[in-house]
Amino acid sequence: MSSATVGSSEAPRSVYVHVPFCAHHCGYCNFTVTAGHDDLIGTYLEAVEREMSWLAEPQPVDTIFLGGGTPSHLSAEQLAQLLASVRKWFPPEGGYEWSVEANPNDLDDACAGVLAEYGVTRVSLGAQSFDPAKLKVLERSHSADEITRAVNRCVALGIDVSVDLIFGAPGESLEVWHDDLSAALALAPQHISTYGLTYEKGAAFWGRRQRGELQQASEELERAMYLDGINRLSSAGFEHYEVSNFTLPGHACRHNDAYWDGRQYFAVGPGASRHIDNRRETNHRSTNAYLSQVLAGQSPVAESETLSAETKAREILVFGLRRLRGVSRRRFADRTGIEIDSLVGEPLKRFVSLGLLEDAEGQVRLTREGLLVSDSLWPEFLG
Numbered sequence: 092m093s094s095a096t097v098g099s100s101e102a103p104r105s106v107y108v109h110v111p112f113c114a115h116h117c118g119y120c121n122f123t124v125t126a127g128h129d130d131l132i133g134t135y136l137e138a139v140e141r142e143m144s145w146l147a148e149p150q151p152v153d154t155i156f157l158g159g160g161t162p163s164h165l166s167a168e169q170l171a172q173l174l175a176s177v178r179k180w181f182p183p184e185g186g187y188e189w190s191v192e193a194n195p196n197d198l199d200d201a202c203a204g205v206l207a208e209y210g211v212t213r214v215s216l217g218a219q220s221f222d223p224a225k226l227k228v229l230e231r232s233h234s235a236d237e238i239t240r241a242v243n244r245c246v247a248l249g250i251d252v253s254v255d256l257i258f259g260a261p262g263e264s265l266e267v268w269h270d271d272l273s274a275a276l277a278l279a280p281q282h283i284s285t286y287g288l289t290y291e292k293g294a295a296f297w298g299r300r301q302r303g304e305l306q307q308a309s310e311e312l313e314r315a316m317y318l319d320g321i322n323r324l325s326s327a328g329f330e331h332y333e334v335s336n337f338t339l340p341g342h343a344c345r346h347n348d349a350y351w352d353g354r355q356y357f358a359v360g361p362g363a364s365r366h367i368d369n370r371r372e373t374n375h376r377s378t379n380a381y382l383s384q385v386l387a388g389q390s391p392v393a394e395s396e397t398l399s400a401e402t403k404a405r406e407i408l409v410f411g412l413r414r415l416r417g418v419s420r421r422r423f424a425d426r427t428g429i430e431i432d433s434l435v436g437e438p439l440k441r442f443v444s445l446g447l448l449e450d451a452e453g454q455v456r457l458t459r460e461g462l463l464v465s466d467s468l469w470p471e472f473l474g
Contacts (some may be wrong), residue, residue: 104153105349106181109360111160117230118295123362127376138385143180152181154346155189163193167201188345196233198241207248219257219279221274242278253282258316259308268316272323281342285320286299353407369398403430417456438471
């Protein structure tokens with residue numbers, strides 16, 4: 092792991108830790124996941140500790156995020172070992188945020204107790220839906236009752252909860268989505284994320300759709316669901332602050348904000364990507380390759396690139412535009428040394444004329460219409 096900026100004023104203040112283990116590899120998931128190989132968890136814990144130790148000295152951070160995979164799939168003892176290692180090498184400083192992804196059926200009293208004991212402040216709960224038929228289609232093994240119990244355990248321990256929901260599942264109706272939103276709001280979480288189901292190459296759902304086994308929701312239905320989510324959650328007092336994310340005041344995900352602001356961050360584990368000194372490095376996506384490399388004392392990095400000033404500026408612009416407040420022209424120029432117009436002048440004008448972006452009072456932001464098609468805009472901005 093690179094430590095080139097350690098000790099400098101620009102040193103990363105966030106760390107991502109990837110935990111690849113799952114009980115089952117859900118068909119829509121294209122992340123680095125290892126299912127059915129719990130025998131590797133002990134070796135993984137050793138390797139992650141080894142990779143972190145290459146920093147030579149602990150690096151204080153403001154935000155920590157354990158994602159996966161399923162961090163909560165680890166036993167209470169294994170989870171405690173991992174959290175202790177992370178806290179040792181990335182000691183969280185005052186006012187920190189520490190998020191851990193969890194599945195509802197994993198978050199029992201023992202798991203929740205470990206999270207609280209080690210100072211985790213936020214759980215990102217992979218609820219996805221409260222509807223039994225939809226959960227089955229998404230290959231999720233938990234029930235609506237288990238979601239409720241998991242949230243209640245976190246609340247009792249003073250841990251914030253973010254509920255993840257998926258819309259646009261095969262066969263899902265607008266009424267089912269409406270009920271999912273109502274059920275999530277009834278649990279009074281501090282944060283809700285809504286994601287349209289995607290079919291990505293490499294994921295099982297891609298092949299099943301190609302074979303006609305799954306019917307993708309229509310664009311019209313997905314649009315209606317997304318707008319329904321925005322309207323329902325906004326009416327309930329949630330701020331829509333990023334394309335897929337909604338928060339009660341004061342509970343936005345600060346770790347993700349580091350990504351959207353283009354700041355530097357550490358990362359460890361298989362498939363993890365870090366950004367340090369304008370250099371992006373990504374570890375081997377294969378858990379076995381990652382383990383063998385690290386335990387042999389070799390770098391687990393599979394891909395790396397040094398970002399040019401222009402590439403970095405383009406990424407800062409695109410990530411910034413995912414946030415509803417958009418990008419300040421002046422702040423962007425001060426930070427990157429590049430004017431927005433010299434970077435993306437023509438596509439920006441075109442998207443403004445199409446009503447997809449708003450460019451007014453020194454701020455560029457997505458319109459409501461632009462939110463619906465935002466992913467189709469970014470390739471032109473990235474060049």
